Amino acid sequence: MRKKYFIVIAFCMLTATGFTQKKLEGGLSGSRKSTGSDSTDVKGNKGYDKLATIDMYVAFNSIVDTIEMDTTISIKKDYKFNYLQRDNFGLMPFANIGQTYNTLSFNSFNSGTVPLFGARSKHFNYLEHDDIKFYEVATPFTRLTYKTAFEQGQMLDAFFTVNLNKQFNFSIAYKGLRSLGNYQNALTSTGNFRFTSNYKSKNNRYNASGYIVMQDLLNQENGGLKSEDISNFTSGNEEFIDRSVFDPNFEDAENILEGKRFFLEHSYLLTKERDSLHKHELKIYNTISFEDKFYEYTQTSAADEYYGEFFNSSINDRVTLEYFNTSLGLKYNNAILGDIRFAVNYTDANYGYNSVVLLDEEYIPNRIKYNFVGLEGAYSKSYKGFRISGNGGVNLSDIYAGSYVEANIKLTLNKDILIKGAIGVNSRLPNYNYLLYQSDYLNYNWYNLDSFNNINTQQLKFSVLSDKYFNTTVDISNIENYTFFNSVDTTEEFNVIKPEQYDESLQYLRVKVQKEFKFGNFALDNTILYQNVISDSNVLNVPALISRNTIYYSNEFFKKSMRLQVGITSNYFTEYHMNGYDPLLSEFYTQNETNLGGFPRLDFFINAKVRQTRIFLKAEHFNSSFTGYDYFSAPNHPYRDFTIRFGLVWDFFL
Template identity: 55%
Template sequence: MFNMPKTFQLGKSHKMIKGVLACLFLCLCTFSNAQRRNPGDFGAPGGVGSPINKTAAPSKSKKTQDSENQEKANIKDYIIISHQNDTTYVDTTLTIQKEYKFNYLRRDNFGLMPFSNLGQTYNTQTFNFQNMGLMPNFGARARHFNYFEVEDINYYRVPTPLTELFFKTAFEQGQLVDSFITINTSPEFNFSIAYKGLRSLGKYQHILTSTGNFRFTSNYHTKNNRYNFRGHIVTQDLLNQENGGLRDSELDFFESGAPEYIDRSIFNPAFENAESILLGKRFHLEHDYELIKKDSLSKNAIKLGHIMSFEDKYFQFDQTSSATSYFGDAFVTSRIKDRATLENFYNKVYVSYSNNLLGDLQFSLSSNNYNYGYNQVVILQDNTIITNRLKGNILSAEGKYRKQYKGFELDGEFGLNISGDFEGNFINAKATFNLNEDIAASASLNHSSRAPNYNTLLYQSNYKLYNWQNNFNNIETQQLAFQLRYKQLANITVDLNTISDYVYFKEDQTSVEPYQIRPFQNSGTITYLRAKLENEIRLGKFALNNTVMYQNVQDDNNSINVPELITRNTFYFSSHLFKKAMYLQTGVTLNYFTEYYMNAYNPLLAEFYVQNDEEFGGFPRLDFFINAKIRQTRLFLKAEHFNSAFTGYNYYSAPNYPYRDFVVRFGVVWNFFM
């Protein structure tokens, strides 16, 4: 097997953090004078908008204008634009949802079980089988929780420079930061720069994490709003030391809770010489031109658009000294280096038609030029040849439809691969009805057929047991989903899924070697039901926030294992203090899931695999938190898993991977408005 040059030095992300923070502050100071204008020039917060025509006013001194701009700036003028062109505005309030999102992923991680160290992976306890993709995913899915996809990038439009600083303590010698600044140099042009960095040593041996996510975005529209442009550049490097979890012989000592084992660094992991890295960079561009624009004389609009995206990424597993028997025999005795690469060049052209009566329609043609694989062909001992590349070009057609009428909204979307080696299609339809401001209901239907991930079709490794080339059928899924929302009192979602030809990883029971994890295809049909209830009960300054999910899987092959019940319940108190100078929120959160055959983790593949030998779960996790808001600053203090010492040391994130012990952590989110 081949050796690759090392492109990442341990701790690189950590060393960049101070420099990036300094650059962001420098940008803020440099461009703050570029935006001295009335926020009213930016139009309504419902979209990109064109400047508002205003009657000329008498000239004023620069000092007077700056003072008025500071006073007139409204929080709703600081607009966030999603990938789907949905808009919202910057929210500096302190709510229980902000508590749920104050984590490494910066989103609600209900249904995800984190590993002991920050920046490791998450064990997924619930799955959403709604799918509108036509291409296989890269693989190494356990490393993609903090990987920013195209859909995760937001764009901005602000009347004055906006900065956000995020900080949270990590585990032993490290910290998590996320710094962001966005500026409009004119009402038409905006750009933003952000960097998210983490370094955390962890409590156990050899599980250091060092990650970095750099994002640059820009968007522009002409004054007449006919031409619109937006794009982003994202570079990401996510490094994790790998130790294979605790040895089987160490598990009894961990569960005993004996004082001498509370120091987790004394435990012996499976190995201490491996690390994995997921590295990617992406250049993305979207632009469109409105040939016919709606106005008082025309009820029609026609728009031509183009999307182009290039992404280059690789996943690499290194063992710097010698191979380990944990993964079986190897072709080499030292310097294991497995690297899988993917280059994908995506182009899409589309035409949109909008009519007040008919609604909005869009038709598009797209091409995906992909190149996945390795640098050489592998010949196994039985003369099986494992090729090195999956490459080609996929031509696809897609369509969208949307119609709104009073409180009713209908959305439809379809996609089909016309030519190429991968067949695929999807249909998605959704109907939403808003009875009034308090009650909304929706129903959706999704059908999908897509090729399994690249690493299930082709994989090469220096370890002999981890080389395969498969010709799996497409994974077929159907989902019927319903949602009912009533104010803040209740949000109920139910979805019923049927999955055919599901591809998953598990241990090969026919192999004489242990720990041979391979992809398999379930030829049967799986039925998967989920029901989720979210509600909050308030009584004065006290509240009880509940999130409960019930799951049921009918699968003869046990290829999808999830807990039957997952619950998160938070009892908290909130009130203004010190003449409303500070807003305080404090309470206790209970997280619990029932016992089930929890998926195990394979660090060589960076994938979770199915095991049906031992059940895990049934342990409570109690967190006590005190949060406060002072102006635009939000402070967070949490005692995580404070019950760990008195409810038993049988808590795991995955087999052989213990969950976190009791720890106190704090952090801050700080917004600046010029």
């Protein structure tokens, strides 16, 4: 893993210094005008000197939502400076960086029409299609992100992108992590490699973008603390302050998720522009996506006191998925009608195992295979401050039926207030590991494709966004056939985890409010989430209240050459039946016996920006020793103790 760090860094630095700077004539095609917010000097090749502004460095996704490369420092950057590199409000980290997160809030709507691959607890850092960005930059750009880990490790994300000319850009990046952790058998080792490229012809009629993503996420698993050791942790027993002295449930297990995805999208403009009054475009486009991934759980000696009986004493469970999707369609753009897209797609999937299991005189099959044709479409239109958009899709299949429709509206009332509304309807099969699972442990074998129904979700969402006043979001969901892993009541001492489907409707309400108050150089940033689940059974457990409050001081020093932020962040959620974690499935399950939560987590931070370098220093959970050792990320899995961590983000504009 460490060799990969140096290879990527060396490649980025050598490539960047090897490019000759070109004269910019009006910036890159499609760039917005300069805002003057940030800049870097670009020296021309014919004696010209021109200033390249930060808005000439942009990132966009496959639906061409464009954002500028951000080099500023703010409290939102502090929230995003973590392993996931995004705001993790509503997520409860485990003790070691690179482990999973317990979800404190549930997003019910999904725009997919097919089941998802299992082992969802390992997918927090698994880059999906919407996480991949393409770039246009005025000069070669490099970003290095570094953060310390827990015991013998570090995290590093090295990123480089360059435009060889106005038509062609490529980027290459690798994020790697290795962290031993403070508990026995809790090592994490992950890697995310991505390569992107985009091209447009000089006449702008042909456009193409594609990427390759390769990922491996490995975790040693210990099953958490033994039940008899919980009191040694919660009492603050000095003999156990060194967490490595705990004997966890087992010390010989690990799981790994690996995946490779290849994606290409290209289009060709069929019409020629007549004039600005009669502008219309008709494009033909094609997308191709192929993903190959597997999840594997291995254990040297079977832990029957934890999982129950087994077929083989040496556990080796492995499941694979090959997923292919392609679409062919038309895009039509008209100043009056708006943007219209329609396509026919084809999907082929192969999920499963290499052997058939005979259990209680019943065969557990080893494969779920399907292929079908589907339809998809989208529409968007802007008019006098309004923007309406919608998209949908449907599978033309009886067994693997699935569909979704999503409609959005945005209204810009004035420069201070933006209003959003959305409605979504989705129907799809549960994830693959609910439908079919095989294991060397007897209790982890099932086949439910014939007995489980589609999960049907309807969601209504409304938002008011205003930095001047407040930001609030309300969503209400109705879920039919909610599917979950449940801790089944048995006479055995160990947990028996089984997939279940709730055969009644449940309703789920969330209200999130965020507001920052500023008093000179001081600020108080508050985020509060209220949620409530209405059902006859406790099948979806979430805390009623989640809050994050940050008070900080911000100012510029040394003739404005350094910007400094100093503050304290408090995270809190109310006590509830927190989901348990199953390391074999790499999934969370519903349990209704243990109440956890109700403890504060206080972090003290010092952030600074010097030129293009942002520095982050944080004392995490500094209150752990004096507010009580009752902090857990899941039953039997303690949250991390007080620690000091350092990191930085270093941008290079050449």
